[in-house]
Amino acid sequence: MIEHFTKGLFKENPIFIIVLGLCPTLAVSTQVVNALGMGAGVIFVLLGSNFFVSLLRNFIPEKIRIPSYIVIIASFVTMVDLFMQAYAPTLSKNLGVFVQLIVVNCIILGRAEAFAKNHTVSESVLDALGMGIGFTLGLLLISLIREVLGAGTITLFPFGNFDGVIRIPVIYNAPIRVIGLATGALLVIGYLKGFFDWMAIRKKKREIEKRVSAVKV
Amino acid sequence: MKELKTFPKGGVHPRDHKELTNSIPIRNAPVPSVAVIAMGQHLGSPAKCLVEKGDTVTEGMLIGESSGFISANVHSSIPGKVSKIDRVFLPNGLNSEAIFVELEGEFERSGKEVTRTEWREKTPQELLEMVKEKGIVGMGGATFPTHVKYTVKKGMRVEYFVVNGVECEPYLTADHRLMLEKTDEILEGIEIIRKILNPEKIMIGIEINKPDAIEIMERRIGERGLDFHVIPLKMKYPQGDEKQLLKALTGREVPSGGLPLDIGAVVSNVGTVFSIYEAVVHGKPLIERIVTVTGGAINHPANLKVRIGTRIGDLIDECGGFKETPLKIIAGGPMMGFAQVNLDSPVTKGVSGIIALPREEVKIPRKTPCIQCGKCIRVCPMGLSPTRLYKWIDHQHYEEAVKEGLMDCKECGCCGYVCPAGIPLVQGMRVGKYYARKKKV
Amino acid sequence: MSMEKTEQLLVTTSPHLHDRMTTSRIMWTVTLCLLPAGIWGIYVFGIYSLAVLASSIGASLATEFVITKLQGQDTLYDGSAFLTGLLIGYNMPPSIPLYIPVIGSIFAIAVVKHTFGGLGSNWMNPALAGRVFVMFSWTGPMTTWLVPRTRGIADAVTGASPLGFLKTGLMTFSGKVSGPLDFMARKGYPFTSSDLKVTEWLNEHVLSLWGGHMQNGYVDLFLGNIPGSIGEVSALLLLLGAVYLFAKKIITWEIPVSYLGSFGFLVWMLGGLRYGAGLFHGDVLFHLLSGGLILGAFYMATDMVTSPLTGKGQIIYGIGIGFFTYLIRFFGAFPEGVSLSIILMNIVVPMINRYAQPVLFGRVREARK
Amino acid sequence: MTYVGIIITFVFINNFILTQFLGLCPFIGVSRQMEPAVGMGFAVIFVMSLASLITWMIYTWILIPLGIAYLQTITFILVIAALVQLVEMTIQKTAPPLYKALGIYLPLITTNCAVLGIALIAVRSNYNAMESFVAGFSAGVGFMLALVLMASIREKLDTEWVPKPFRGVPIAFVTAGLMALAFMAFDKALLRNLIG
């Protein structure tokens, strides 16, 4: 049961392993705070949609499967959008059209289609949580790299005297600005994905070696 | 001065080194004590062995029979006894069944008075039959059975017969010497072929680096009152290839996958023409050929008349052995020939030269990544993109390679010659063709 | 006798003859041809520019070394990494902080070249991609130029490059002059005394024979007496090197001619408009001599790895670069645009290679009589 | 903005894939080979032009008058989903070979953020009907341009020895990143200077 939750974190991390939901990932990963906001939005929508899709899985006919899922997802997205506009206006402005685009984030429809459609409600919720958190972690990693290198800052929430921006000493004065732009986003995810693939290859090799040595003994 | 003819696209100009042997007359190589006569020394299916171990054979006796449509007869080059039948490596690196004939008994033909057949009284069909019977194959190196080439399908008309005296491969001078020394025989050979094929026009293409051959050919044609055209050509490799030669002489392109006959032409090498002369006029099968033995590692380079089946090593001994240790020994021309692993391979009908190169004459290309300079594309006479083909093949996309014309490649070696990255392009093409044929794409 | 041979024979496939040109020879020849222009750059911009070149080359070689070591290859000495580093250095302003060329080189070698599999596998010119990367990252330092010492001014004075001067000047300009040099003269862009003298001499003794007249400024541009990147200023020395490359057949005519031709044509046709000089009055010579165009056309666009394979393709490629250079130089945010146009066309090269292939022999069937 | 301006903006300057990251999933998925890339490109152009026009109509004639503009997301996506499914069924019936080539990619268009993206962006930019259509069309063209160029590069990379961990998706991203770097040549200053 618990593996429905944990698999989303690393083994099937939606961003790095199954490469889904990239559009918002890249576009909003300029600042850490955006990544967190986006992540929260996605977790909420994912939870909602997985819950309802799994709940209604026997009610929805096959033919209108996709439209129904989309309606469910779109409703949650609209809620997120409205709440964000009302209570987190800066974030809403930063994320722009990408909040609405959560609707078409492949990971949400993908989970509905691949998981929630034929799993129980509790399993689906766990899956949504795992995937959502995995997504947020991935987004966080990308945005951290991009913001630190591309702007020399880490932007969090302001509170008290702290304006919410951590400035990295040397880089802040002459950041590698391209990393903060489109190019940087694509390169960063390319290299991260390459790194994860490399890890996977290495793991496989290790397994084989292990088996070999086991046979030898 | 009038611009000399040549083919328009591609080609290279390697240094030709012909000065080593082009002034040395042809002489007879010694008769081998054992002749190793391969059954598969021509293009197509190997001949069927007609003798058994212990049989006695005579000079010129038919010992291997043509076994298919594209195949040729094989004759014993010396009289003797079959000591064994075994598989051997031919100079081209392939493995073939071969008959080992140990020299024994008398020569029936050599040293005897020559008889002349009155070929003019025979029909073209009879002449063609003689060509087939005597095992004549293309002597330029491709060893395509000549009788097949001369079999004109119904409805086809031979407009041009082209005698190939180009000899564009560096180092080789066998054809050159043959043209100088056997001019009359060659011209008579052409007349025989004219009777067989009945072409409208006969052209003799010779590269301009053989002015004496051009001169003597023209003179003798004039003296004999023939209407053959000797056409001097610009020096460019691979002009000796049928397709390039026809393009240069007639301006026509042999269609992809087609034969010269498709554009109404037949091409034969001067060596082939001479063999046809001997076969028809003297009834002599193809048991001898001219081989240029040359290269910087040879003591006394020479043009030798060699009996088929003589070991390569014997020829080198005849030329005074090695001046210095050779690094590479090539059977055939340096552009399309085959490197030898030892000196044991027997001379076959297709071996036009033996080239022994010392270390300093061999450039060992170090293979580095392709830098896409496109030189191979510029020199490819067939309009291929060798670098692209090589990459497709390297990554096993054989269908793509075939789509881009892989099968048109004739392995002339221009691409490999210019490649600055030392990539074995030609071998790559061979591998590609092998797999493409195997997969039938 | 023949058995006396002791060594094993070398067995390879045909052809057994090879041309003398090798990859590393090509790389080092190009490097050699580039050197004079670089030495001129070091001479006019001071010894610091040598440090810039050294750091870009050093970083490039070091990156190459580390990566090839990890992959177990050995391509450090083939000259390609050195050439990449050199070109990055050549494209840097002389007063650049050293970390910029270093990062540019690392980006070029590690990301643009080796991520794709190393020499020959990359589809984008590493040197130019490296340059554009740092250009967009540190635009300020990358557009700050030094005045050459040959202009008789004390060391380390910054000044505008001719194109940069024009770009900012033209933003608020709406008048009529005969062309860029006229515009610069009126706005007080200084020409050196040597330029004035040579121009005067040429006008009097050479051009007058054909009734021609040359404006001041071209000589400065031609000799490299202007602020600019270290290696791009001296058109003369770059052209000399290019002549050698042509002679060695390392570069062919297609790319430079189609590039300079299409760019020149566009400038001639439309380049006069912004000065109020009208159609077909553009100053082609000025634009050909400024902003690294010579360096780009002869040394960077012709990079074998990232240019099309066939002559046909190379002409399309050259025309494309010419068009984009014109577009970016005259309308874009940056004054020059050679590097950007080349890497833009690099994207299209695989497509060009796919379609601009030579005609296969014998595929056009000729009708028999 | 003029139509030319819209076209230049969406094809080059705000290229959906290379600067806006819209439609990345199908971009990475379908750019492996040339032929599907071309087919997908045309499909996307078709759907995007149509979708941006229809969503504009719904927005202007239904949502705005009723004061329920906040429902744009849900209505737009519904319309797009239905549209794609209709297109899918139509070509499956009328052009089976095309369906075979694009089969699995058509459903991807539904969840292609580029389609919803252009609808939302057109609305945000206050375009009129024709402008919306042109924007949709040119965004589709921009998508196809990037897709086809990418496919040609990836076909080339298919014949290179790309380091093993980078083969496939990672190298596609790095390639796209470098393409984006070059596309930075097309900036807004260029557009403004060109069309004033």
Add this chain to the structure above:
Amino acid sequence: MKGIVVTGAKLFLICAIAASVLGFVNAVTEPVIRQRKIRELKEALESLIPEGEVGKLVKVENNDVVKGYYPVKKDGKLFAYILDLRGNGYGGELKILAGFKGNGEIVNVKLMDNEETPGLGKKAEKPEYMKKFIGTGGTKPVPVRKDMLSRKDADAVTGASITFMGIANALAEGSEFAKKLGGKS
């Protein structure tokens, strides 16, 4: 046929529920959003000229740069104007609010909505960026070119000169507009 009806009905049901829920959510959030927007504008206006009292927006037609102005009163007397300006930035339109005295002198500037590049043009959102304009427009001209700035300021705008010129030109235009308004309200 029955299948079609059932299918349609089910989709209808889902849509209906979704729409109703959203309608309620909107009903809750809409006033919050509207009020927040009003408050934000008010805060921006007040921060521009804190000592004054900002009046109602007067719309300006047929002007590319000045879209409207708010008269500012101090002690009941007309004291300054806050202009709603539009400039051409690198990423598109720049929305600028700027306070002018009657003689065209710039009191304070604030860059509102924009799509400038983060790290480059976006820098202009910071209050210290605008310092170079404050005080100009009256006796001193608004610096519209880089060479009119001090060396330090000029370096700071390098790399984002289009944003700088977009703002500067809008401000110069605004200054002229404020001069024309003079003391009128």
Add this chain to the structure above:
Amino acid sequence: MNLIKVLYAFLSVSGLGIILGLGLAYASKIFAVKKNEKQEALENSLPGLNCGACGYAGCPAYAEAIASGQDEDLTKCSPGGEATAEKLAELMGVKLEVTMEKMVAQVHCRGGKETSKYMFEYTGVRDCNAAYAMFQGDKVCKFSCLGLGSCIKVCPVDAIDYDSEGLVWVDKEMCIGCEKCVEVCPTGAMQMIPYSADYIVACNSTDKGGAVRKYCSVGCIACKICEKKSPEGGFKVENFLSKIDYSFKGERVSAADACPTKCIIKNEPHPKKK
């Protein structure tokens, strides 16, 4: 709370929903495309490797052939093995009679750089068939593994890799038995053996013992010691080469230990250094 607006929302979205729902349902009727469900099911139960071991161009083609009744042999899919065959049989409603023993490939040669002699140094294209066209490879032994890895390239599942001696070795756990490597191997050193095979004779040379001894120190010299050590069967020396009779299930350890050239080796995952 503005109820009228909620009503609008309700009406418009649900209206859209009903229109689209009906429309799609209707359209799916008009545009319905007949699909062969059986074929699809067959395709789904095949492994989807498209390796071609069945002799068809990929799994869909095989599925089509079965579905259309052209091919009645359901055991052609060697990657899927018995399990797939059973699934196919179930779908087709036939009873599967033959049970398949999974076959895997293995290289029958251990002659590496140190242990065997070479005729020349091969430098060309790294492909076994390319090398084979030149005097049948660079080794003196014409039956051996050329070590250029053509089998590695064609293996669809990466089961083959170089080992520390520059020769190839098949991991029998990963091998799916598609026989592509056997097809591509020019010397015939790659051969199929049953998955259960515990030992292999790692030599393919049919040269006489004396000849083998000259060029390879780990080749089979046809000494017949293995036959003697395993008298009930299990080994058979034919044509100067020892072959294992895999139908014999007895022990082979003593024979392997006794082999003077140690060419009878265990078929197990092999150490991979490269």
